[in-house]
Amino acid sequence: MEDKKKILLVDDEESITRTLKLFLDRRGGFEVRTENRGSQAVRVARDFRPDLIVLDVVMPDSDGGAIAQDLGEDPELQSIPIIFLTAIIKEQEIGGHGKAIGGGVHTYLAKPVEPDVLISHIQERLGV
Amino acid sequence: MGWSASDPIRRGWISEVQANVDELKGKERELQEAYVVLQASHEAHKSAQLQLIHVEKLESVGLLAAGVAHEVKNPLTTLLTGVQYLREFAPPEDDEGKQLLEDMWLAVKRADSVIKGLLDYSRARELFLKEENVNELVERTLQFVKHECDKRRIKVTRDFGQELPRVTMDGYKVQQVLVNLFTNATHAMSEGGSLTVRTTCRSVQPQAESPAGAHVGRDTDEMPSEVVVEVQDTGPGIPEESLTKIFDPFFTTKPTGQGTGLGLAVSRQIMEMHGGTLDIQNNESGVRARLVFRPVARGG
Ligand SMILES: Nc1ncnc2c1ncn2[C@@H]1O[C@H](COP(=O)(O)OP(=O)(O)OP(=O)(O)O)[C@@H](O)[C@H]1O
Ligand SMILES: [Mg+2]
Numbered sequence: 001m002e003d004k005k006k007i008l009l010v011d012d013e014e015s016i017t018r019t020l021k022l023f024l025d026r027r028g029g030f031e032v033r034t035e036n037r038g039s040q041a042v043r044v045a046r047d048f049r050p051d052l053i054v055l056d057v058v059m060p061d062s063d064g065g066a067i068a069q070d071l072g073e074d075p076e077l078q079s080i081p082i083i084f085l086t087a088i089i090k091e092q093e094i095g096g097h098g099k100a101i102g103g104g105v106h107t108y109l110a111k112p113v114e115p116d117v118l119i120s121h122i123q124e125r126l127g128v
Numbered sequence: 129m130g131w132s133a134s135d136p137i138r139r140g141w142i143s144e145v146q147a148n149v150d151e152l153k154g155k156e157r158e159l160q161e162a163y164v165v166l167q168a169s170h171e172a173h174k175s176a177q178l179q180l181i182h183v184e185k186l187e188s189v190g191l192l193a194a195g196v197a198h199e200v201k202n203p204l205t206t207l208l209t210g211v212q213y214l215r216e217f218a219p220p221e222d223d224e225g226k227q228l229l230e231d232m233w234l235a236v237k238r239a240d241s242v243i244k245g246l247l248d249y250s251r252a253r254e255l256f257l258k259e260e261n262v263n264e265l266v267e268r269t270l271q272f273v274k275h276e277c278d279k280r281r282i283k284v285t286r287d288f289g290q291e292l293p294r295v296t297m298d299g300y301k302v303q304q305v306l307v308n309l310f311t312n313a314t315h316a317m318s319e320g321g322s323l324t325v326r327t328t329c330r331s332v333q334p335q336a337e338s339p340a341g342a343h344v345g346r347d348t349d350e351m352p353s354e355v356v357v358e359v360q361d362t363g364p365g366i367p368e369e370s371l372t373k374i375f376d377p378f379f380t381t382k383p384t385g386q387g388t389g390l391g392l393a394v395s396r397q398i399m400e401m402h403g404g405t406l407d408i409q410n411n412e413s414g415v416r417a418r419l420v421f422r423p424v425a426r427g428g
Contacts, residue, residue, distance in 0.1 A: 013202050015144050019209040022141065026217050058198060087201035112204035112240055115212040 004031040005126050008050035010041045010067070011085065012059040020054070023115050029128075038062035042070045045077055052125055054118070057086040068106065081125040082106040085113060138218065145210045148203045152239070155200050159242075162196070167378065197243050207236045245390040255298040255401060262295055262327055262355050262421075263288045269306040270325065273314060281320035282313075289328045295355050295421045301398045302419075305406065308391035309359045309417045315382065316363025316415065324360040329353050332423045352423040359417040365410040374408060 007030050009017045017034035024030045035044045038059035045053065053071070057064035064084050071077045084106060107121055211232050220226055270284060277284055313323050331351045366374060373379045375396050380389030392408070399406040403422035408415060 013206070015148060015206040016202060016209075018144065019141070019206050019213065022137070023209050023213050026213065085205070087198045087205070111201040112208040112236065115209050 006031045006050045008053045009034045011056035084108045087111040259294040260299045273310040283322040285324040287326040292329045305395040313361035321362035326358040354423040355421045357419040361414040363414045
């Protein structure tokens with residue numbers, strides 16, 4: 001397919017970005033790039049121009065909330081939907097779905113997220 | 129699509145899964161050790177004041193849960209994604225291999241539910257309050273156990289009160305309470321039986337000193353009322369000697385994998401956070417669990 005939707009996966013655990021990328025690649029329809037350094041997320045987003053970002057919340061060198069804030073301040077990036085993946089809290093504790101951070105309204109999913117559930121959230125956010 | 133061990137990506141990936149399994153084994157050991165420590169501390173404090181024990185347990189479980197959750201949920205994410213990948217894109221051809229993947233999937237789910245239980249018990253002391261229709265909430269929750277009930281030939285009877293007042297609650301947490309009660313009931317009826325859920329609303333006797341009480345005699349519409357949910361099973365009941373322990377964290381009579389013994393501890397805590405109660409009794413037919421919510425003003 002020509003216009004594959006672009007997804008940026010940011011998580012400090014390589015095993016997570018690698019398996020998720022493998023899965024998303026195989027499911028098709030997405031062009032996936034991964035980044036393991038939270039501090040590089042915004043730079044990579046500028047370069048890659050993803051349609052959606054899957055973002056880990058807790059990373060050693062920066063946190064998902066701060067990254068979302070930075071993305072929200074960049075006029076070119078602020079409309080990119082973000083799906084947060086969090087290992088330390090459960091969806092309900094952060095209010096679940098659709099909480100506003102930075103510029104946009106984002107989705108929160110608790111790890112370990114079922115790949116099918118992640119995909120359906122990705123599709124929903126991309127409107128496909 | 130066959131399994132191809134020669135594919136370098138997959139080979140790398142399989143060793144990734146292996147590494148994660150190893151890591152998880154280590155974590156599981158840590159978790160088991162933590163359980164032992166927890167239980168020991170539980171014993172040590174038995175003689176202290178009840179309330180004090182409760183607080184201390186909450187704290188130790190809280191520290192444990194926060195630390196362990198992050199470290200375990202990440203490898204579980206890799207495992208879950210990996211297992212799903214294999215199921216979908218590289219399914220083994222033999223039944224044993226397929227069964228193995230199903231078992232792995234369930235094992236990850238189980239590890240996750242233990243962590244969730246710990247988090248529930250120790251954290252989330254805030255409530256996300258909203259007005260809920262109790263009958264609808266019960267109905268929605270019954271759908272979660274429908275499959276289990278069908279499988280065990282358990283007949284579900286709904287005895288829903290009409291025109292119950294809406295109750296302000298954290299619907300998600302109360303749903304957790306109901307799921308646990310339903311699950312306990314279905315576990316108690318492995319040979320089949322009947323599960324009855326009754327919802328009622330009863331007027332609360334005004335207390336003499338309560339300012340609201342002053343009006344009650346004159347205007348019954350303003351009489352506060354409390355919503356009650358009862359879950360009745362036809363299982364064997366709870367042995368006398370267990371009755372005092374069922375609300376203790378980690379008290380379970382179920383085989384490993386079926387129960388962590390946190391269900392009722394969490395459930396009672398959730399009801400108390402709502403200003404309500406949860407009690408459990410044996411009766412003629414089996415076990416009856418009763419949730420009582422904080423009284424609400426009628427007509428409001
Ligand atoms: N309806 C019931 N009938 C018979 N025994 C029950 C019933 N409900 C609870 N029990 C007993 O109380 C124990 C504690 O229940 P609780 O829900 O706290 O933990 P669990 O069901 O064993 O594990 P978990 O809920 O954490 O998966 C159970 O192991 C069981 O022995
Ligand atoms: Mg239980």
